[in-house]
Amino acid sequence: MSTNRYEEDMAVTRLLAPRLAYFTAVARHEHVTRAAHELGVPQSTLSRAMVRLEQDLGVTLFARKGRTVALTTAGRTFLASAERALDGIARAAGSVQEDADPSFGKVAFGFLHTLGPETVPGLIRAFRADHPRVRFSLVQNYGEAMLEKLRAGELDLCLTSPLPDAPDLVARRLDEQRLRLVVPDDHRLAVRKRIRLAEAAEETFVTLEAGYGLRRITDDLCAEAGFTPKVAFEGEEAETLRGLVAAGLGVALLPPPAVPRPGVVELTVTAPRAVRQIGVAWLDGHPDTPPVAEFKRFLLSRRGRLIPELEPPA
Template identity: 45%
Template sequence: MDLQVLRSFQAVAEGRTVTEAAADAHITQPALSRALNRLETEVGAELLQRVGRVLRLTPAGRVFKEYVDAVLDSYDRGRRAVAEVVDPDAGMVSLAFLHTLGTWLVPKLVTGFSHDFPGARFELHQADENGLAQHLLDSSADLIITSKDPAHPLITWRRLLVEPLWLAVPARHRLAQRRRVRLAEVSQDHFIVLKSGYGLRSITETLCRQAGFSPLVAFEGEEVETLRGLVAAGLGVSLIPVSPGAATAPETNPDLPIRYLEVTDVHGARDIGIAWLASRTLPPAPRRFIEHAVRVTAVPEGAEGTGA
């Protein structure tokens, strides 16, 4: 059984046309069709059936694909492990992370690691909180950087840092001239939040409950910059993550008339950590990246907290 045929079967099963899969494999479409037919003969069942103009998995095909995915993943990881034995300073780090960490933490970690190990390569994925754990469980990522412990029996999580959360209000808001605020003071304001499934959404709801109210959600977004923009437009307030170490309110973008207020009645912060599958032996590059992330984010001895 040819691994390339399995890859082509996998591609077609995931939505590629036979023509596209054949082009990927650098063979003709009729040649790939014959190869897929031979695969079905070897397996002893019809794996794909035509529905309109596309091929869909049969029940037998769905079962077979699970094993094909596992075989190809194991083979690719084996090749990768051998390559890293041959060249220990190279290797691949497959990393998934929260959207909100793509603006400061992940670039910082990746840049520093690449400086120390210029032969290393990265495969990066963004996801919401729920999707991050799945990246580990289906082996599409070695590591995840997340805002909370996934609390999954198969996943090991290590805290890296604490990220402050500040209350963003429009520049014309009644509290805009303040430096600090109790979250309870905006219990009647409209809140702008991320959609359900994002870690920042659940943390916002938790902090509001701790302050004695449920947030009045006016708008939902998918990016923190969207939250900032809607706050600037005067449509509500929002809890915004801030790079740790900021001892004062974040700098205000002159194009976004926003004021940031420190929250005093609840612990306005979230944990940021790195996680991996407990049962999996990580290749050298991801193991080194964990060590790098822990070292870079370590609070210096004598440092005064995290800024919030």
């Protein structure tokens, strides 16, 4: 649609929208006085509004006989569309009011793929113990994509890592999660329990794609250890990388799995300190509905208890 056509349509909408409820009431009663009584407006106000509506449209909507009116053919056509428009508005109002209801409203919540198997289900289960009717719209994605959804108004809150540093966002640290160097179980390092990351400088890595928070953390930790990782594969999901490590394609820095995977050994990294910060983010200045505010308070109350620290398998 051209800009001029859009502007023209919006001008017509702004002109007509306030009068649709008046028009449908008069059309339903076929009587101005009864419609005015129902709407709680003076009869003269309602009569003038209908005259202006016809003038703005350039169409006669009513055949008048005293205070009794009957729809013309054009009026019946306009009524059908007006009723659909008002019904759509009523449905939209009901939907947003329902989403904001403290007892059974909705929270649009995003989280990282690696937090999906255990952490997020556990959080929702614990929250719903006291708020059993609150609904969730869940989005699982990588960090930057979720931050864009926050900015677009598609998410209320998200769990992400690393914590964003942006003027339009608020981020609060909730916990940290140790990262491990994952190697094939027949690898030369598989007999170890601990390792300095510099000892893996000559290894081939499998990593997440650029843009993922865990990839940025991996690159930063390797740089701190004095090397740039040689990358054999870039993926989109941590458990896929763990499977590729088991297949011998390389090694990886990963958070612990929800369930131990055969074919790999997970080594504690002693230097540099290999952790990722997990936090909750939201759009600065964005007003919270009651269910979102309650879930935000719940998440902040879990500081230091978000991620259970699992010992690597022996």
